[in-house]
Amino acid sequence: MKIAILGGTGSIGEGLAMRWSQKHDIIIGSRKCEKAEDSANKYCTILEECDLTGNISGCINADAVKQADVVVLSIRYEHAISTIESVKPYLKDGHILISIVVPMTRDGYFKYTPPMEGSAAMEFKKVLPEGVKLVSAFHNVSAKKLSDIEEKLKMDVFICGDDEEANQIVSDLVWDIPDLRPLIAGPLEVSSMVESLTPLLVNLAMYNKKKHLGIQCV
Amino acid sequence: MKIAILGGTGSIGEGLAMRWSQKHDIIIGSRKCEKAEDSANKYCTILEECDLTGNISGCINADAVKQADVVVLSIRYEHAISTIESVKPYLKDGHILISIVVPMTRDGYFKYTPPMEGSAAMEFKKVLPEGVKLVSAFHNVSAKKLSDIEEKLKMDVFICGDDEEANQIVSDLVWDIPDLRPLIAGPLEVSSMVESLTPLLVNLAMYNKKKHLGIQCV
Incomplete structure (x- = not known):
């Protein structure tokens, strides 16, 4: 499968790129081609240092x-x-778009600050072409742990989406990363409950002197 | 410590009453005295069947x-x-009020539906006497598992509140229940992020054929 990671130069993008590159072709996207290429090269180098190889390229x-x-x-x-908006002309019917985006603010502690649509995902749905299948996921995974390729990730990933087939494909992509477990959380309408886990986990880490927390359902 | 559980006839109240009664005096509150007394007697009987005793009474x-x-x-x-409103005349300065309340609706799946204040806790804060210390907690613990006195609870309890001393007392009350771990999530303002875990956990259980889910931060 060919997976484009827009913003793939950031830490959660870094982790997904390196881990998925073991099974899929990864294309790092950025506003600047050079930045994307640099990141792709960096990830390949990190993989090599761990005796791994992956197909990762970069472009706009x-x-x-x-x-x-x-x-x-x-x-x-x-x-x-x-x-x-900048990639909209190239999004086709059947494209799966995974949103990891979280609207949040920091004022001492972190707070979930969704737009009027209720969540980032519900806002994006309004502007996306109708045939694009939007799935909200990966908000409750530690970016730091994900990007440490040798770190074991015994965590759950919550998935929201309105298209069952797309949810299943994203579930399979979660299973492709060893030790992560996908759990369906419902339709896109409940994405706020999943997006708000990011600021919650950051607060929990901060107030309890923990680091890079994830969630396991028990 | 004397702990009043208003709505202590429901399942999360049942679990807290029986478990805390091993260390504290529990008073089950209800709108009807007889209902509260019946529940208190029932909990004492369950404890006896497990060779335990607890001081649990019931009243309005x-x-x-x-x-x-x-x-x-x-x-x-x-x-x-x-x-x-009905108990407001009896709430005194320094009283700690723990809210487990969750505004949610069910329409196939569960959805967090907070009032305009942002969360149940923030709404309650507006109507409570100023000296009462409001703490939001226990939303992400399975009521069913809590009420099964022989069930091990390897779960985290997230706590929000504006008064550090009150948060610490509630943390200690969490530690009083074996295997539960308290984690501070921030001030009362972030209670929405904790309250919304209840519908999220119910959805996760429903969509993934699990039962009575709780959370462990890893």
């Missing part, structure tokens, strides 16, 4: 989307809509 | 609050404000 966001079956939106909330 | 909500150091609001969101 639009070119990444053109080649991909699955597109991951792994960028700051503030830049999400403009990024979606 | 107002009388329960009058005797208590800590008051637990363990009732449906729809009845929360009216219950608070």
